[in-house]
Amino acid sequence: MSSTGERDYDKYLNDLGRRRKPALLRTLDDKYAVAPPDTMKMAGGYCSPNIFPFKNISVELKDGTSFSIEGDDLTEAVQYQPTGGFPPLRKQLKEIIDHFNKPPYDAETIIVSGHQDGICKVFEMMLERGRPLFLADPSYASGIDMMRPYVPDYRPIAEDADGIIPELLHKELEKVRIASGGDYNKMGNLLYLVPHGSNPAGTSIPEERLKKIYKLACDYDLIILEDDPYFFHYYTEERPVSFLTMDTDQRVIRVAGLTKLMTPGFRIAMATGPKPLIQKIEYHMQITVGHVSSISQMIVHKMLNAWGMQGFIKQVEIVRSYYRSVCEIAVNAAKKHLTGLVKFHVPKAGMFIWMEVVGVDDVTELVMTRAAARGVMVVPGSAFMAPRPGGPPANCIRVSFGTIDPNKIDKAFKILAEVIREEVKHQKTFKNSKTNGIAA
Incomplete structure (x- = not known):
């Protein structure tokens, strides 16, 4: 296997994923977001703030925190944003990931429209008819529904009280390797897991088992899709460890966010991982959703600003x-x-x-x-x-x-x-x- 610095991530992608390219008009939004105030913006189809009917938005939280969104902030809240997310919020969410998950490299993070949007776009760029896909048995129902149109070769791995059993995963991986004759295109490229508070099984994978699973992913060259909406819903005293934390080989795409923590209807989640793979998700978003709701992003940005990290931890x-x-x-x-x-x-x-x-x-x-x-x-x-x-x-x-x-x-x-x-x-x-x- 090549070193992470030289890895060709395209080999993990299907033809559709490989063909995804940046949309020129949406890439201009990134330049708009950092352009000096006196820039004469005549490139995008942005609306004039003069037509916006809103004067201010006031928000009061249960803990007594309150804030208003007005002026330039209000304009940002109802205007288009870069596909990867409102830059100040994107920075805040990356700080949260760095605080709790501590990736061992400078992982890329973008804001996606909820967990389902994030994992669906990963499936769309990686799954292929007949190619083995490894997943827990049982697994997330909506995830299976997303997989179904691609007709992968499902390889369900049984669970016990601590999640999927590494020895059974190893057995299945070896079976596929032998059947493929060493042809990577016939081997599996993806392991999909909800590692903590699994939906539906309620299992959480202990750190030592996570390490065994991660090693198997490295040995058999799999990308791990870590779908982790319940990371903060743990009932043990010790905070769980994520695959992203141990991702020295840069093969984890982690989808996590605020959905199950405070704002499910805001549809704010984060996709974090190797830049070449996260960029492919962003390219897909550029020509579908465009970006997550600007109002949702602004409210969460202001809330996190008011709370700080300690307020977030309190939540x-x-x-x-x-x-x-x-x-x-x-x-x-x-x-x-x-x-x-x-x-x-x-x-x-x-x-x-x-x-x-x-x-x-x-x-x-x-x-x-x-x-x-x-x-x-x-x-x-x-x-x-x-x-x-x-x-x-x-x-x-x-x-x-x-x-x-x-x-x-x-x-x-x-x-x-x-x-x-x-x-x-x-x-x-x-x-x-x-x-x-x-x-x-």
């Missing part, structure tokens, strides 16, 4: 404290009502519990009909399983405690226990009748 602790307490309520309710009916691991981060339902082969009817009719909504686990011959297992459910009123969790799990018992009884009856019919 992290508020989020951790709230979800840790709700998680405890959910786990206690699950133990109380569902013991013997489901198998599950206690989440170490995030807002999900992954449950294997005992005695039910297919939970679709249970979830979509019985539970929904009783006012309880959960998700069939098959939505989180990559396609495979014979279809994925259908005996699991994902339960979210992210937005439910904590006072209703016990009632919800009590109802869930009742409908599971009903479904177990129904499936037993169906199997018996089918067996008797065959015998007759």
Whole structure:
């Protein structure tokens, strides 16, 4: 393998990714952003501030912090911005990444329109029909939906309570290497993981396991897509470590942000990694979304300005404290009502519990009909399983405690226990009748 300084990142890309080039009009926005005030701007299709109907925007936070957006700041808040993000906010978010993740090189960071936008653009530039793609089993449902049109060769890796099992990943990687005959174009180029507070499994990969997985990625020349929206939702005393922190070989694209921390509707996330790969994401954004909402970026910029790093850390602790307490309520309710009916691991981060339902082969009817009719909504686990011959297992459910009123969790799990018992009884009856019919 070539050294990181000489690496040709194009080899990891599909034809579409390789063909992405900068859009000239959007690259001019970067020059607009740093142009002197007296510059005579006649290049872009920008609107005159004289037509903007807004006079000011006032914001008051729950902690008593307040600020106004007016004058030049207001103009920036409703005007076009560089695709990579409003420069002052981009600088602030990079400082947050450097503080918490400490990448071992000067990684590139751009602002993307939420996690889904970031990971979707990575898939778009890397996935190919029939090329192996390594991912956790189960994995993020929307991620699988993004992958589906590219028809990759899914290589799901089983998890335990600590995330994907390195020995199983190694076994699958070696199987692919042998089958490919050493042809890199037939080997996998991407490992996709939600390493902390996994959606849907609630698992978090410990540091030592992260290191083993990272070494395998280096040995088999994989890019790691680290989709990490729940990095700050950890319930242990020790803050988790990210793949980006150990990325001495510059092969991690980390997508993280503020979505699950404070402002999901603002659609602000960060894509961080080797510049050649992050630039490809930016080129795609240049001709699709253009940039993340300017108002969202300005509000977050002003908020982070008012808070400083300590204020941001305080918000992290508020989020951790709230979800840790709700998680405890959910786990206690699950133990109380569902013991013997489901198998599950206690989440170490995030807002999900992954449950294997005992005695039910297919939970679709249970979830979509019985539970929904009783006012309880959960998700069939098959939505989180990559396609495979014979279809994925259908005996699991994902339960979210992210937005439910904590006072209703016990009632919800009590109802869930009742409908599971009903479904177990129904499936037993169906199997018996089918067996008797065959015998007759």
